[in-house]
Amino acid sequence: MAGEAYLDYPKENIKSFLGEHPIEALFIPYAGVTLSYDTYETKVNDRFKEIGHSVKSIHHFENPIEAVLKAEAIVIGGGNTFELAKQLQNNKLIEPIVSKVKSGTPYIGWSAGSNMACPTIRTTNDMPIVEPESFNVLNLVPFQINPHYLDAHPEGHGGETREDRINEFIELNQNIYVVGLREGCMLKFENENLKLIGERKCRIFKYNNSPKELSKNDDFNFLLK
């Protein structure tokens, strides 16, 4: 979140999601483009250590598929969504991650890592700097997330607003919900229950419906149907 230390606001939520027992989570740094995997790992690990956990990056493992299959938790950080999807696909990690998470291993993703949890990367904000094999990704939830959702529009800018972009998405993808997730908010899915965490509302888009603003006390399970 802008104006705060990296990954600071969600750390207590990550702590309670991972539980009391100290966990060494598998970290996937593939979205990082202009920082090294080592640097990225350190940045994330420093924060995880503050909450009694740690991460080890997948680039240290000789066999990344095996690393996924043995992971206690899987953590995917932000960066470029296209590069992340491409590396996950090139390394044949999509299926292993899906089966691991569906069997109960905790998954944590932010920014590009939250885009990965969706059926496709079609609601990313990132520039398509590389071409992945496919736009299909983990499909852990049946709706799309638009992370860093913002209402502001830079002055003097002739391009589309974020809402314009999502309206184009729902025009061509009429059967799927999009959750515009504002800074400082999270979605948590646990025990068949989906919740919003954070003090700001999120904005829900669906074709032929007016956008809806929902807050943390609202029911979000309609998104799972």
Added chain:
Amino acid sequence: MAGEAYLDYPKENIKSFLGEHPIEALFIPYAGVTLSYDTYETKVNDRFKEIGHSVKSIHHFENPIEAVLKAEAIVIGGGNTFELAKQLQNNKLIEPIVSKVKSGTPYIGWSAGSNMACPTIRTTNDMPIVEPESFNVLNLVPFQINPHYLDAHPEGHGGETREDRINEFIELNQNIYVVGLREGCMLKFENENLKLIGERKCRIFKYNNSPKELSKNDDFNFLLK
């Protein structure tokens, strides 16, 4: 351009580019998602009529490939770059447009239509709302354009700046130039000469080089090598 009537600022440049003789240009509206092709055609045609020319949209032709091959000029408007690339590819128009333009037919594109002129769509700002066959497009020029280039960054936004995004692009695409084209500016290629039109500078990015700000009196032909 924000704060001005649609397609107003470039109209005199379009007029001089197309010449004295009234032309009926072929208009490709495929980037339009939330407006109909008819509406889009009218919007563009109204402006072209002000300068003694006109457009006819490709959706009125039974055979779109033949429409391209017979066109006096080809005009591609803005909207969503991914949808535009997908429709051009689905309709098998990439090769016909390339051969037509390389044999001397004028090409005019703005926003998503300028992304089409590049080797790939990898420097678009648009959301990847649909998955095209490929990111490769017309390759009429050997460099990438980033249209609507902007320096501002919305307050409270934790995502990347435009410059961050392009820096990620050049990190993974080290042999190609990117031209950040600010609102109200154009690139014109005619008689083997590339020029910037407009009162603002454009920002040139290349791997391992500091970004350069060039203005209309500078030489741009290094981009063609």
